[in-house]
Amino acid sequence: MIRASDLRAPWLWLSLAALVALLVFIVYPVANILTASVSGDQNGWSRLLADPRGLTAILNALILASVVTCTCVLIGVPLAYVTARYRFFGKSIIALLPLITLVIPEVISAQTWLMALGNNGLITRFLRDIGIQLPTFYGWFGLVTVMTFVYYTYVYIGTVAAISGFDSTLEEAAQSLGTSPARSRMKVMLPVILPSILASALLVFTMVVGNFAISMILANRLPLLSVVTYQAAVSEGGAAPVMQSTFATVSVVMVMLILFLNRWIVSRGRFEIAQGRGARPVPITGWRGAVIGLAASFIVIVSLVPLAVIAVGAFTVSRGPVMQWGNWTLANMERVFINAPQPLVNSLIYAGAATLIGICFSALVSYLIIKKRNAVTPWLDYISSIPLALSGTVLGIGLVVSFNSGWLPLTGTATIMVLALLVRRLPFGMRSAQATLHNIPNSIEEASISLGSPPLRTFFKVVLPMMGPAIASAAILTWTTSVSELSASILVYSGGRETLTIQVFRLIGSNLMAYASAYGLVLIAVIIIPIIVATKVFKIDVFASK
Amino acid sequence: MGIDIKNLYVNYGGMDVIADLSLTIPEGCFFTLLGPSGCGKTTLLRTIAGFVQAAKGNIYFQSQDVTRLPPHRRNIGMVFQDYALFPDKTVAENVAYGLRARGESGEAMMKKVRHELEHVGLGHVMDRHPAALSGGQRQRVALARAMVIKPQVLLMDEPLSNLDAKLRIQIRETISDLQREANITTVFVTHDQEEALSMSDRIGVMNKGKVEQLGTPKEIYATPRTAYVADFVGAANRINVTVAEANADGTARIMLGDAAILARNTLTGTSRDGILIMRPEDLRLKPRTSAEMQGLMGRVVKRQYLGGKTSYKLALPDETLINVDSHGDDHDGFEIGTDVIATIDPSKAMVIAS
Incomplete structure (x- = not known):
């Protein structure tokens, strides 16, 4: 229902403007993908059914996602349990875990694992020298290993949050009723935290299905959905985008199904914990403490391997693909900063613009959705969460197909680069802004208005300052994830618009690991410096909104 | 303003x-x-x-x-x-x-x-x-x-x-x-x-x-x-009653079993059915004697000592329960099971339309 008073206030007009932007840059590209699979001379779906490689790719993606999800749960849940419930030697380094996942771009994880365990890797060569032959790292072995160590933290973070929110008096109640401590835990705690574990496991599943960087670098000749989608996009070039759209549609449908399943599990499993007196971690010593401490530290150290390898690689002499380990040089860094600084400059500009626009847009649109509901705002909510169901590759294809030519040609511009980052990371900012707005009671705004401050002034004077800390941490998250974005930007970029991640990816493809390490190290610095400044100088709790 | x-x-x-x-x-x-x-x-x-x-x-x-x-x-x-x-x-x-x-x-x-x-x-x-x-x-x-x-x-x-x-x-x-x-x-x-x-x-x-x-x-x-x-404002006993006699001075005579009670009458027209409203603190308790026929006959079924006053629950002959708050000296003096009579000033009780 739209009333005359709604037309006078600015909110309805702002909602409509936001809706138009979302329709053009999210709905239109997605619609193009869905229709392009059947609109060409050939029907993409009949071609897909006749193509064994395409079908195998879909099947492989499902198998890989299932396996990695299982391994992530097997590592993440026990690790979360011991950190939430026990104190032991080395526990403080485990607190670094969330940081690590966010900081290290996937492309760098893949690269460094390859530098360690690839055909010419450090460890491979060492083991070969003492007579042990490792299986080739390309294919299943490498994919599962790298993805497990990249994604298990998502399970870990989700489970830690659930266990710390669990009211431990429930467990004591179960024990007082006569069940043993171990049984109490299984009977009382597990059902309560299970939905969180499942939700984070499904998140891992969707991320594996959509994963581009690790798949491209390590799949080699193994067909995988995200790889064949990208290859179809590259090979179809300017021709009718039939097969890429078909594969992209498969991916969208798959991820959507998982997201619906996820939502169903979360809605069914939401138990009210009346009072959250979390258990205090108890110290664990002796041989059990040592074992747990060692196992936990091992996982963390393995997660940190990429950082070490890349730091060494960046200063190592190389001749083409051959790394001369032990010989140091500054030539690689010189190339990043002096000879070919364009990727660094591009990354800073594109990610900066995407973060700025994305955060302003999220703050305003979230405000409309939560505080100024009207007929339009539910649609803003739905549409702005669509990118959650799009892998970067799918989004990239959508943008290319929609804005290559026609009424809004953007190909080759910086705009489309910013757009790719912006749309891909929009749900991040939206989610964090909405969470804070839910915590600002309406009475605060009404107090301001009752004191004579008009609605728009109230937004800027009262609401925005209260959202400040959350906006800052969302901005930093958006920045870090935008800088490390690869899968969408690699489809929309053109010569001269390479970002750091694209550059690293291309250098890995050419097997120039020393240069790749140098660009990668700078990339990590670009990500990590704002985090350090924010947490140390401005005291912002970067991970509060996560 | x-x-x-x-x-x-x-x-x-x-x-x-x-x-x-x-x-x-x-x-x-x-x-x-x-x-x-x-x-x-x-x-x-x-x-x-x-x-x-x-x-x-x-x-x-x-x-x-x-x-x-x-x-x-x-x-x-x-x-x-x-x-x-x-x-x-x-x-x-x-x-x-x-x-x-x-x-x-x-x-x-x-x-x-x-x-x-x-x-x-x-x-x-x-x-x-x-x-x-x-x-x-x-x-x-x-x-x-x-x-x-x-x-x-x-x-x-x-x-x-x-x-x-x-x-x-x-x-x-x-x-x-x-x-x-x-x-x-x-x-x-x-x-x-x-x-x-x-x-x-x-x-x-x-x-x-x-x-x-x-x-x-x-x-x-x-x-x-x-x-x-x-x-809603204060506590009140509410009893559905039929007015036996509407007096010219604005009071109503109501029969509860054999006993009669007088209350302010706010009913208009020919209506006789109403609700008798009495606040617990306005009722006074007395031991029952056979001669007394003015008031509410009841038996104490519950007693709560609250320091400054005692709260009683009385059962009327038809088993309706009413609350009575007793103040003053010896306000907790009625044992459970005692037969009592509760009286009220006619200006404090009233009959209103149901």
């Missing part, structure tokens, strides 16, 4: 939350809207403030029609249940907020802020943030923030319900003093009858979107016009 509400309708999603409500609040009056949750009292307050749009009808501040005026132009002071202090601003900045919105600044403004805060006894916490204050202090800041702008009307939405019992009484006094000094027309929303009775000049008891009875605290308590009002 008085408030005039004429034939007001408010609806949410097609349902009338307030229907055809008219109300006049005189200038300088402390007016309380009293009722249970969901009766429409907060909606009415928010409509006066302008946060809820009236579907039909008008609201006037003095002679100015403010029905379509947005809330920030109504010059109101509002105090909220959850204080609604701006958490990122200091106490002084909170109080200064409304003055700044009116274009004031500088030392003149800060003087007003300091004066208002000293007035509520908080001159010493000006530079603190709300998080560092106690609940009572926060509500005082909220009060100062609303009063410093010299509003035309002061609107308060259950301002005391988040405070503990002792503080509630303290802040109650602060509010009353400030209101009387400034002689500001005030609308106060509460579900607490004690608050309403102790603070108000006039009370409107609300039920289902309508004002069920309007009057001074004493009128509301002593002569409730409906069973609902009697029940």
Whole structure:
């Protein structure tokens, strides 16, 4: 229902403007993908059914996602349990875990694992020298290993949050009723935290299905959905985008199904914990403490391997693909900063613009959705969460197909680069802004208005300052994830618009690991410096909104 | 500045939350809207403030029609249940907020802020943030923030319900003093009858979107016009009765078993069926003697000693239960199982239409 008073206030007009932007840059590209699979001379779906490689790719993606999800749960849940419930030697380094996942771009994880365990890797060569032959790292072995160590933290973070929110008096109640401590835990705690574990496991599943960087670098000749989608996009070039759209549609449908399943599990499993007196971690010593401490530290150290390898690689002499380990040089860094600084400059500009626009847009649109509901705002909510169901590759294809030519040609511009980052990371900012707005009671705004401050002034004077800390941490998250974005930007970029991640990816493809390490190290610095400044100088709790 | 509400309708999603409500609040009056949750009292307050749009009808501040005026132009002071202090601003900045919105600044403004805060006894916490204050202090800041702008009307939405019992009484006094000094027309929303009775000049008891009875605290308590009002304001025994004899002096004779009782008769026309209303504290207990036939015959079935008084539950001959509060010396003197008689002054009992 739209009333005359709604037309006078600015909110309805702002909602409509936001809706138009979302329709053009999210709905239109997605619609193009869905229709392009059947609109060409050939029907993409009949071609897909006749193509064994395409079908195998879909099947492989499902198998890989299932396996990695299982391994992530097997590592993440026990690790979360011991950190939430026990104190032991080395526990403080485990607190670094969330940081690590966010900081290290996937492309760098893949690269460094390859530098360690690839055909010419450090460890491979060492083991070969003492007579042990490792299986080739390309294919299943490498994919599962790298993805497990990249994604298990998502399970870990989700489970830690659930266990710390669990009211431990429930467990004591179960024990007082006569069940043993171990049984109490299984009977009382597990059902309560299970939905969180499942939700984070499904998140891992969707991320594996959509994963581009690790798949491209390590799949080699193994067909995988995200790889064949990208290859179809590259090979179809300017021709009718039939097969890429078909594969992209498969991916969208798959991820959507998982997201619906996820939502169903979360809605069914939401138990009210009346009072959250979390258990205090108890110290664990002796041989059990040592074992747990060692196992936990091992996982963390393995997660940190990429950082070490890349730091060494960046200063190592190389001749083409051959790394001369032990010989140091500054030539690689010189190339990043002096000879070919364009990727660094591009990354800073594109990610900066995407973060700025994305955060302003999220703050305003979230405000409309939560505080100024009207007929339009539910649609803003739905549409702005669509990118959650799009892998970067799918989004990239959508943008290319929609804005290559026609009424809004953007190909080759910086705009489309910013757009790719912006749309891909929009749900991040939206989610964090909405969470804070839910915590600002309406009475605060009404107090301001009752004191004579008009609605728009109230937004800027009262609401925005209260959202400040959350906006800052969302901005930093958006920045870090935008800088490390690869899968969408690699489809929309053109010569001269390479970002750091694209550059690293291309250098890995050419097997120039020393240069790749140098660009990668700078990339990590670009990500990590704002985090350090924010947490140390401005005291912002970067991970509060996560 | 008085408030005039004429034939007001408010609806949410097609349902009338307030229907055809008219109300006049005189200038300088402390007016309380009293009722249970969901009766429409907060909606009415928010409509006066302008946060809820009236579907039909008008609201006037003095002679100015403010029905379509947005809330920030109504010059109101509002105090909220959850204080609604701006958490990122200091106490002084909170109080200064409304003055700044009116274009004031500088030392003149800060003087007003300091004066208002000293007035509520908080001159010493000006530079603190709300998080560092106690609940009572926060509500005082909220009060100062609303009063410093010299509003035309002061609107308060259950301002005391988040405070503990002792503080509630303290802040109650602060509010009353400030209101009387400034002689500001005030609308106060509460579900607490004690608050309403102790603070108000006039009370409107609300039920289902309508004002069920309007009057001074004493009128509301002593002569409730409906069973609902009697029940909500204070406790009341309600017994369905048929009037045996309507006397010319305005009393009604009612037979309860063999015993008779006299009560004020508010029934009109030929109607004989009504509800007999008696407050527990107005009933007097006596040991039963065979001669006495005036009063309620009953047997003590429950007794609760409460220090200053004793609460009894009596079973009448037809097993109806009534409550009696006994004060005075030896108020706990009736054992369970004792046959007693409960009498009441005819002016304190009344029969109202059912």
